[in-house]
Amino acid sequence: MPRLVSHPDEVKIVTKRFGQGAANIDRYIELGGYESAKKCLEQGADWIINEMKTSNLRGRGGAGFPTGMKWSFVPKQSQKPKYVLVNGDESEPGTCKDHLIFLHDPHSVIEGTIIAGLAIGSKLGFIYLRGEYRYLLEIMEKAVADAYAKGFLGKNIFGSDTEFQIITQSGAGAYEVGEESALMESLEGKRGVPRIKPPFPAVVGLYGGPTVINNAETIATVPHVIAMGGEAYAAVGSPRNGGTRLFGVSGHVERPGVYELPMGYNLKKIIFDVAGGVRGGRKLKAVVPGGSSTPVLLPEEIETLGMDFDQVGKAGSMLGSGGVVVIDDQTCIVEFALRTISFYQHESCGWCIPCREGTDWLKKSLTRFHAGFGSAKDIDNIQYLAENMLGRTFCPLGDAAAMPTLGFVKKFRKEFEDHLNGKPCPFAKHVELSVV
Amino acid sequence: MSVETMSIFSPQLAARLDALVAKYPVRRSALVPMLLYAQDEVGYLSDAVITEVASRIGITELDVRNVATYYSMLRFKPAGRFNVQVCTNISCMLRGGYDIFDRFQDELGIGHKGVTPDALFSLEEVECIGACCWAPAIQVNYDFHDDLTPDRVPAILDQYRAQAKSEGKADHA
Numbered sequence: 001m002p003r004l005v006s007h008p009d010e011v012k013i014v015t016k017r018f019g020q021g022a023a024n025i026d027r028y029i030e031l032g033g034y035e036s037a038k039k040c041l042e043q044g045a046d047w048i049i050n051e052m053k054t055s056n057l058r059g060r061g062g063a064g065f066p067t068g069m070k071w072s073f074v075p076k077q078s079q080k081p082k083y084v085l086v087n088g089d090e091s092e093p094g095t096c097k098d099h100l101i102f103l104h105d106p107h108s109v110i111e112g113t114i115i116a117g118l119a120i121g122s123k124l125g126f127i128y129l130r131g132e133y134r135y136l137l138e139i140m141e142k143a144v145a146d147a148y149a150k151g152f153l154g155k156n157i158f159g160s161d162t163e164f165q166i167i168t169q170s171g172a173g174a175y176e177v178g179e180e181s182a183l184m185e186s187l188e189g190k191r192g193v194p195r196i197k198p199p200f201p202a203v204v205g206l207y208g209g210p211t212v213i214n215n216a217e218t219i220a221t222v223p224h225v226i227a228m229g230g231e232a233y234a235a236v237g238s239p240r241n242g243g244t245r246l247f248g249v250s251g252h253v254e255r256p257g258v259y260e261l262p263m264g265y266n267l268k269k270i271i272f273d274v275a276g277g278v279r280g281g282r283k284l285k286a287v288v289p290g291g292s293s294t295p296v297l298l299p300e301e302i303e304t305l306g307m308d309f310d311q312v313g314k315a316g317s318m319l320g321s322g323g324v325v326v327i328d329d330q331t332c333i334v335e336f337a338l339r340t341i342s343f344y345q346h347e348s349c350g351w352c353i354p355c356r357e358g359t360d361w362l363k364k365s366l367t368r369f370h371a372g373f374g375s376a377k378d379i380d381n382i383q384y385l386a387e388n389m390l391g392r393t394f395c396p397l398g399d400a401a402a403m404p405t406l407g408f409v410k411k412f413r414k415e416f417e418d419h420l421n422g423k424p425c426p427f428a429k430h431v432e433l434s435v436v
Numbered sequence: 437m438s439v440e441t442m443s444i445f446s447p448q449l450a451a452r453l454d455a456l457v458a459k460y461p462v463r464r465s466a467l468v469p470m471l472l473y474a475q476d477e478v479g480y481l482s483d484a485v486i487t488e489v490a491s492r493i494g495i496t497e498l499d500v501r502n503v504a505t506y507y508s509m510l511r512f513k514p515a516g517r518f519n520v521q522v523c524t525n526i527s528c529m530l531r532g533g534y535d536i537f538d539r540f541q542d543e544l545g546i547g548h549k550g551v552t553p554d555a556l557f558s559l560e561e562v563e564c565i566g567a568c569c570w571a572p573a574i575q576v577n578y579d580f581h582d583d584l585t586p587d588r589v590p591a592i593l594d595q596y597r598a599q600a601k602s603e604g605k606a607d608h609a
Contacts, residue, residue, distance in 0.1 A: 002567065002569070002570050002580075002582060003569075003570060003582075003583070005569075081461070090566050091563075091564060091566065092564070093525040093526050093527060093563070093564040093568065094526060094527050094564075094568050095564075095566065095568060096566045096567055096568045096569050096570070098566070099566045099567065124461070130566065131472055131507070131509045132509070132565050132566065132575060132578070133566065134578035135578055135579075135580075167459055167460065169465075169468075169469060170468070170469040170472055171468065171507070172468050172469070172471060172472045172507035172508075172509045172510050173507045173508035173509030173510070174506065174507050174508060175563065175564075186468055187465055188462065188464060188465060189462075189464035189465050189466065189467035189468060189493070189503065190464075190467075190503060191502065191503055191506040192506060192507075207461060207462060248568055248569050249569065250527035250530075250531075250568040250569050250571055251526070251527055251530040251531070251571075252530055252531075256568075256569045256570070256571070257569045258569055288526070292525070292526055292564075323527075323568060325526055325527055325530070325568075326530075327530065328530075331530065336526065336529075339524070339525065339526055339529055340526060343525055343526075343563055343564070346508075346563060347563065349506070
C-alpha cells in the first residue's frame with residue numbers, strides 16, 4: 001500500500017479525503033461528497049463553465065490548458081453524442097498522483113466526470129486507467145457500481161430527468177495512450193497512435209463525437225472547485241494558476257511522497273523543506289520539475305522558482321505532470337539521460353518518423369557515449385538530432401523525448417565531455433541497459 | 437458457429453466477456469480489455485485466444501493481432517505463473533531499481549523476459565509503473581511491492597512460492 005505523507009505547508013483540497021475511507025460511498029457522502037454534482041444539476045451548464053473559468057484550474061496532465069475554456073469549446077448542439085473522457089493512463093515517469101486519487105477517493109473522479117458531463121451536455125463518460133492499475137480499476141468499478149445503486153448514475157441521476165452513464169476501461173500497457181487522441185484510438189479498440197489535429201477532440205473526438213478529455217487529477221479537482229466556488233479556489237494559487245497541485249516528489253530525497261501544495265510554491269522549499277532535503281546529506285545536482293519529459297533544472301535555477309505553469313515555463317522547463325525527480329551529486333547525468341531516452345525509444349509508437357528514428361538514434365548515441373566510445377562530435381550530433389525532432393510529430397511524444405535530452409546536453413556538457421577519450425564513467429554501475 | 441458453445445474460456449470469463457461487449461456504444465471498444473482479461477486466464481495470447489476474441493468482436497484475426505502487438509502488457513508466449521516486473525525507470529533507478537532487478541536475476545537464475553524451468557516465475561524489466569514516490573517498486577502480476585531493498589527479494593519470492601503451494605498446481609491453465 002503506497003505510503004501517505006504530510007507536511008504543514010500542504011493545503012489539502014484534492015487530498016483532503018485521503019486515508020479516510022472515502023472509497024466507501026456512504027463515507028464519501030458523509031464527507032460532503034456528491035453535493036457539488038447536485039448543485040451543478042440545479043445550476044446548469046453555463047454556470048458550471050463560468051465557475052471553472054473563474055477558478056483558473058488548468059489541466060493537470062501536463063499541458064496546463066484552462067479546463068473551463070476547454071469545456072466551453074464543445075459545441076452546444078451536436079448531431080453526434082458527446083463524451084467525457086477521464087485520462088487515468090498515468091505513465092509519465094516520476095508521476096504517481098492519480099494512483100493515490102483512484103485508491104483513496106474514487107468517487108471524486110466519478111463526481112467530477114458527472115459535472116463535466118453536465119457542463120458539455122454529455123450522457124456518457126469513460127474512465128480509462130492504465131492496464132497496470134488493475135487493483136485501482138477494481139476500486140473504480142466498485143465505486144461506479146455503488147454510484148449506480150444510489151441513483152447518482154443512470155437514466156435519472158439524483159432523481160432528475162438527466163441521464164449520465166460511466167464506463168470504466170482498462171488499457172494494456174502503453175505510455176503513448178496517455179496522449180488524448182491516442183487514448184481515443186485505444187478506447188475504440190485500435191492501436192494507440194495519435195490523430196492529426198485539427199480537428200480537436202472538442203469537435204471530433206471519440207467515435208467522431210465532440211469530446212472533453214481531462215486528466216484524472218483535473219477531474220477529481222472539479223467537485224472541490226464547485227464546493228469552494230471558483231473564486232476561492234483561484235485565490236489559493238498564483239496568478240492564472242488556480243488552486244493546488246499534487247506534487248509527486250521522488251528520487252534522492254529523504255521523504256519522497258505526493259504533497260498537495262498551492263500553485264506557485266517554491267521548488268527549493270519542496271525539495272529541502274517539504275521532502276526533507278537530499279538523501280544522506282548529499283548535494284543537489286539537478287531536478288526534473290514535472291515528469292521525465294520536462295527539461296532538467298540546476299540548483300541555482302530553483303532558488304526563487306515558483307511551481308506554476310507560467311513560472312516554470314519562463315525558467316525554460318515545464319510544470320508538466322508535477323512529478324519532481326530529485327537528483328543528487330553522485331548521479332551520472334549521461335546515464336540519467338540515457339535511461340530517459342531509452343524510455344521514449346521504447347514508448348514511441350512509430351507513427352511519426354522524426355520520433356521513431358530520433359529516439360532510436362538518440363538511444364544508440366547515448367549508449368555508445370556512456371560506454372566510453374563516444375567522440376566529441378557526438379555531443380553536437382545528439383543536440384542536432386533532438387532539435388530536429390521538436391515540433392515535427394503528430395503528438396507531443398517526440399518533443400517529450402527531445403526536450404529533456406537537450407536540457408541534459410546543454411546544462412551538463414562538461415559531464416558529457418568527461419566521458420570522452422575512453423574515460424570510464426565516474427558514477428555508473430550499469431553501462432548497458434536491457435530494456436529494448 | 438456460436439461463440440458460447442465453442443468458448444475456450446472458463447464459463448466465468450466467457451460471461452464476463454459477454455457483458456463486456458454489451459457495455460459500449462461500439463462493440464470493438466471491448467477489444468483491448470478483452471485481450472488482457474483473456475491473457476489473465478490463459479497466460480498469453482495463444483492462436484485460440486486470438487481466434488475467439490476476433491469472433492467475439494466481429495473483426496478479423498489479423499486486426500486483433502495488429503492491435504495486440506501494440507500493447508506492452510500483451511504477450512504471445514507464456515510467462516511464468518508469477519510475472520515479476522521490475523521498474524528501472526528514473527525514479528526507481530535513482531533509488532536502486534537496478535540492484536533490485538539484479539537480485540531477482542540472481543535469485544531466479546533468469547534474465548529479462550526469462551521464465552524459470554518450473555514456469556513458476558518470469559522476470560521483466562519494465563517502464564514506469566506509477567509508484568515513483570514509493571520507489572524502487574515492482575509488480576508481481578498485478579500486485580505492487582514498493583519501498584524495496586534487495587534483501588527483501590527472497591521473501592517476496594517465498595511469498596509467491598507459498599501461494600502457489602496453497603493454491604495447488606491444477607488451477608493454472
